[in-house]
Each structure stands twice: as structure tokens, then as C-alpha cells.
Amino acid sequence: MMMPLRSHTADRARAGRAAVLAGAGCWLPPGVVTNADLAARLDTSDEWIRSRTGIASRHIAGPGTATSDLAVEAGRRALKSSGDSQVDAVVLATTTPDRLCPATAPEIASRLGLSGCAAFDVAAVCTGFLYGLATAAGLIAAGTADRVLLIGADTYSTIIDPEDRTTSVIFADGAGAVVLRAGTPDEQGAIGPVVLGSDGEHAELIQIPAGGARQRSSGLPPEPGDEFFHMRGRETYRCAVEWLVASSRAAVEAAGWRIGDVDRVVAHQANARILDAVAERLGLPCERHLSNIERVGNTGAASIPVLLAEASQAGELRPGQRVLLTAFGGGLTWGAATLVWPELDPS
Amino acid sequence: MFDTLKDILVKKLKVTPGQVTPDASREDIELDSLAVVELSMVLEQELGIVISDNELIDVPTVGDIARLMEERSAKI
Numbered sequence: 001m002m003m004p005l006r007s008h009t010a011d012r013a014r015a016g017r018a019a020v021l022a023g024a025g026c027w028l029p030p031g032v033v034t035n036a037d038l039a040a041r042l043d044t045s046d047e048w049i050r051s052r053t054g055i056a057s058r059h060i061a062g063p064g065t066a067t068s069d070l071a072v073e074a075g076r077r078a079l080k081s082s083g084d085s086q087v088d089a090v091v092l093a094t095t096t097p098d099r100l101c102p103a104t105a106p107e108i109a110s111r112l113g114l115s116g117c118a119a120f121d122v123a124a125v126c127t128g129f130l131y132g133l134a135t136a137a138g139l140i141a142a143g144t145a146d147r148v149l150l151i152g153a154d155t156y157s158t159i160i161d162p163e164d165r166t167t168s169v170i171f172a173d174g175a176g177a178v179v180l181r182a183g184t185p186d187e188q189g190a191i192g193p194v195v196l197g198s199d200g201e202h203a204e205l206i207q208i209p210a211g212g213a214r215q216r217s218s219g220l221p222p223e224p225g226d227e228f229f230h231m232r233g234r235e236t237y238r239c240a241v242e243w244l245v246a247s248s249r250a251a252v253e254a255a256g257w258r259i260g261d262v263d264r265v266v267a268h269q270a271n272a273r274i275l276d277a278v279a280e281r282l283g284l285p286c287e288r289h290l291s292n293i294e295r296v297g298n299t300g301a302a303s304i305p306v307l308l309a310e311a312s313q314a315g316e317l318r319p320g321q322r323v324l325l326t327a328f329g330g331g332l333t334w335g336a337a338t339l340v341w342p343e344l345d346p347s
Numbered sequence: 348m349f350d351t352l353k354d355i356l357v358k359k360l361k362v363t364p365g366q367v368t369p370d371a372s373r374e375d376i377e378l379d380s381l382a383v384v385e386l387s388m389v390l391e392q393e394l395g396i397v398i399s400d401n402e403l404i405d406v407p408t409v410g411d412i413a414r415l416m417e418e419r420s421a422k423i
Contacts, residue, residue, distance in 0.1 A: 052379060234400050237384045273381050277388075280359075 018190040019137035019148070020183030021342055022084075025077025026176040026309035027070050028059040028296060035169070042165045049169045054272020058172030058297030060157045066098045070175035070302075071153035072111045077309070078149060078177035079112065081345050087179065088145035089118040091136050093128025093152045093301035095229075095330070096159055097121055100211070108151065118145065125206060126268050126329025127196075128152055128301030129176075133325075133337055134194040140182050151177040154300035159208060161228035170271060171229070172297035176305025188319060189342030193254035195247050196335040202239060205232045206330030231330075240270055241277045243334035248282060248326045251336035261322055262288065264341070266311070268327035269293040269303045278326075290316055303327070312344050319343045348420070349413040351394070356409070359389050369410030376409065396420050 034057045035046040049055060061070060071092060079085050090112070092105040105119035118139075124131035129152040136148040153175035160168050183190060208229050209215060210222030244267060252259055265288055267275055272293055279289050290311050299306055304325055311317040319341055326336040349369060356362040362376045378386070380400075387400040396419045398412075406412050 052381060234380055234384045237381050238388060238400070241385075241388065271381075273385075277385060 016184055017141050017143070018183055018185040018187070019140040019180040020187050021178055021189040021191065021339060021344070022147070022181040023078045023080070023082025023179035024177070024305065024309040024312050024344055025074055025079075025081050026174065026302070026306040027073035027077065028174045028306065029061040029065060029070060031060045031062050032057050033060050033172075038165075038169055042163070042168065044165045044169060052271075052273065053170050053297075054275070054293050055169065055297045056294045059174055061155050061173040065155070066158070067094055067096045067153050067155045067175075068098050068104050068108050068111070070155065070173065071104070071108045071151045071177070074153060074175035074177040074302075074305070074309075075108060075112050075149055075151050078151075078179050082147075082179035082181070083345060084147065084179075085113065087114060087117060087147040087149045089136070089139055089148045090114060091120065091122060091132045091148060091150045093122045093124065093132040093150070094154055095123070095125050095128065095300050096155045105151075112149075114149075124301075124329060124333045124335075125331055126270065126298070126300050126303065127327040127331065127333035127335050128329065129304045130194060130325060130327045130335030130337060131196060131333065132301075133191060134196055134335070136180050137191050137194060140180060146182045148180045149177060150180060150305075151175060152301035152303070152305045154302050156229065156298075156300055159229040161225060164228065166233055167229055167231055170298045172299050174296060174299035174302040174306050176302045176307070176309050178305055178308065187342070188340045190339060192338035193251065194335060194337040195251040195254060197243070197247065197333070199239075199332045202235070202332045203330075205235050205239065205332065206230070237271070237274060237277075239332055240274050240328040241281070243332070244268075244274070244278045244326050244328050244336075245281045247328075247334045247336035248278070248324055251326070251338050252324060255338040257322060257338065259284065262324045262338075263321040264311075264317060264323045265289045266304055266307050266323060266325050268329070269296065269307060270298055270328065300329075312341075313346050317341045348417045349410065352409065352413045352416060355386070355389055355393070360386060367409055369408060369413070371409045372407060373404070380404070390416065394420065
């Protein structure tokens, strides 16, 4: 079947175009794994996990459920919340695509009845949602799209070594999505300047060593365990705290705000200890920091949009509040952005 | 320097004041691996003393950490 090509003429007003948040939704797979479940098969305990991560339980996709399955559910809810089922582009931020090739976003788009629209994946690990946000805002600002569905989805359960007690207690599965529409910078919901950065000198801190071109080009079989996700915890903690704080300050400054102006911080739910350290350094009262890590763990690229959707539904994000988004992930990558929370329909 | 370290351990790392003695080990004051990184970061940010978390993990007692801080600050 021939897909219609979308044409966008240059006479669209580009100046003053902003990406405006128009909908949000999330989906967590129904399977829940508690700390007691993990302690039954690993050398760990509820107390150990809680004190080091702040996590009590997490959602895990069952056998046969892949990233696109979660992403479609979250995407459907975000579209419904936006009041319009059509978009011009689908952007998926993920570390766990359904296949190494092709991207997962086109399949998601088709399953949402959006065949023909632009669709691609963004790879920035746990910062993926913010990289995707900058990408989506750019598509809108350039006139390439009027409406974008941005999904963050990960099934970490497919890449975690079940015997690794450090990563298997932290990482989990989930999907969150937002719809962005063309609007003006002074509207509620307009995405402020997005601050992004990276440091590839520390690429090995967070990685899956095998399966990519580097390992395959060696001509050697992968080392045992190299097909799993690896993270060096202590170095990651230091880099995460430093860059979450620095990118937060930079995004707030770029928006013309001061840190004290921020009503709600929605940070990537990496680890409660990292979040506490960032909160202390930013100097904002704890009630301004939203968190769901105790119940959902670290869901990678899904972390921020899941928290946004849940907090919006629960009334913890209210229209007019100044919101700071900030994330850090493998790459290394980091990013932050601001917006004034708009009126959204529950998904 | 011991008092400075004790102040940081109590105020920044939430260690119970009574536990912080020169002979206390990392386990005695319940300083886990992430807390060691946090201590390393606070020492650098607040005092300008650079001691890596790898070094801190190898130091047996709180008193030994204070002595290492004195050595490092003397070089600044």
C-alpha cells in the first residue's frame, strides 16, 4: 500500500512556534515484583534494597511482552488525553527496542492507526525522553510536524542479568507518552529551552557490551554475561548527581527562572539516593519533588513520562505550576527542560 | 579535622552522632558504597579536599579518614 507523503511548506510561520504539551498517558505492565520476591532468589533483602534504592516494588512485563506492546498502550492513552488521535510523527525513546533493526516507532505508529506518519527511535538511555522532547520540539518548530506523539518505553527485564543483584533490584518495565502540538511560547504547556549534553569518555559506565558492531567486528564470540546490561554504580552515582544538578540549573536559567521559582521537579527516577542528593543540592523543599520510584523502580526512558502522567491524573501537577524536568543516563547523557503545566484531560 | 568530618557525617550523611568515634569502621557508622561516594563529593565541594571513593573504601576507620583529609588539605 502506498503511504501518503506529508508535505510541509516553508511558509508555515516558524518564528514563535513552540511545542505545547497537549496530552499524557502511561502504561505499566500488570506483573508486580516485590523486594520479597527478589530476596527469595537473590542474596539481598527488603531492607538492603530499600536503603540503597528507595524501591519497594516494580512492574515487570511477562514473557512475550515487548517494548512496543507497552508503548502502544501508553501512546493510546496519551492520544486520548490530547483529544485527537492523529499526529504527524511518532518518536520513541528506548534502550530496549523490539529489534536491533529496524526502529520500533514505525510498528508502534501502525498499531496506533498512524501508518504513514514519520516514526523513528531516539537512543539516549535514561535521558531518552528529554532527547526525544528536544527532537519533537524541533520537528514542530521547523514546521515538519504539527503534532508529535513522544513515547518513552523500556522493558529492562529483557536485558537485565537475573543473577545481578545490583541492577535487577533497580530496573523495571513501563511506558509513558505525551502529545505535543504546535502552539506559541507564551501558552501554558509550551516546552521551554531544552538543555542537553553528553560525555562519551564514560560510555562504559552504563552499557550492554555485546551484540553491537564493536563486539561483532571483533570476530570473537561475546564474553559470558556481556549480552546483559551493566552499570558501575558508584561512578554512575557521582556523575548522575553532578549532571542532574548542573543541567537543572542550566534549564532554569535558560527559561529566565530562578531555582526557587520551580514548583515541581520531575526527575528521572534513577534511585532515591540520587534523587535525595540532587534535591539537597538544588535546595528546594522536598514537597516540590515528585516521585514514584518506591512503586515503579527505574523504568529508563519511561520514567519521566510515567511520572508526569501519574502526577497529572493524581492532581499533583496542576495548571500554572512551573515544572522542571531533568534526566541522566548512559552515554553518558543528561538533559533538562522547563514548562508551565497546562490543563490536561485525564487519559 | 576529626570534628569537621564528624560534622559532615552527621549533618550531610545522617550518621548518628554517638556512632562517630575515631575507631569506628565504615560498617559501624553504616556508610554504604553510595554514601562513600557522597562523602567524597561533599569533601571536595565543601572543603576542596580530593579523596576518591575508591580511596575512602580502603580506609579502615573514621580516624584514618580524618588523617587522610589532613594530609590532602596540607597539599592544597
